[in-house]
Amino acid sequence: MQPQKSQKIDLTQDYPCPCRRRGRLSPIALTEAFGCNRCQQIFVVDETGQVLEQLSGSYPYKRAWRWNGHQWNPAHAGLGESYLPVALGITLIMLIIWLPLALNAKSSSSGIVLIVGVLLLAVLPALMVLLAYRR
Structure with missing residues (x-):
């Protein structure tokens, strides 16, 4: 149609x-x-x-x-009408690139800190965009 x-x-x-x-x-x-x-x-x-x-x-x-x-x-x-898909795409790209690097870290304590840091860096901007998009 x-x-x-x-x-x-x-x-x-x-x-x-x-x-x-x-x-x-x-x-x-x-x-x-x-x-x-x-x-x-x-x-x-x-x-x-x-x-x-x-x-x-x-x-x-x-x-x-x-x-x-x-x-x-x-x-x-x-682009102004599609903030959410762009933010989710950037988040997925960040996770695909940084999460394997964090999982391959040598020491276990620094690996856990790196994984948590990567997840926070990926999730917080996506959450901020989501909250702004809901307005």
Whole structure:
């Protein structure tokens, strides 16, 4: 099944909120913007009329969506949308490289310390990214 093409956003129509909070976007009079009745966010339409962007001072990256007639789809799917798979991939690479080296250590006490250190170095960054991704 092919994804549907994006449609032009009608500035006089109500839409569901793309933040997934079951809110409704209503047009703001005399502007090319929408306001959500649930999350109180303001969204603007770009010059082409095809992309809805969230105005927010607290979110560091600009979030944008395209309307396909039924639902909102992310407009910019890239590295910013896939932090978790990248972090898990880096963690796996670190474990594949460092764990065999730690297991082959000569003395048993330094080997255990090295294994624990490798596991902490691999798990803590992945946990931090996971917690940041859940926001």
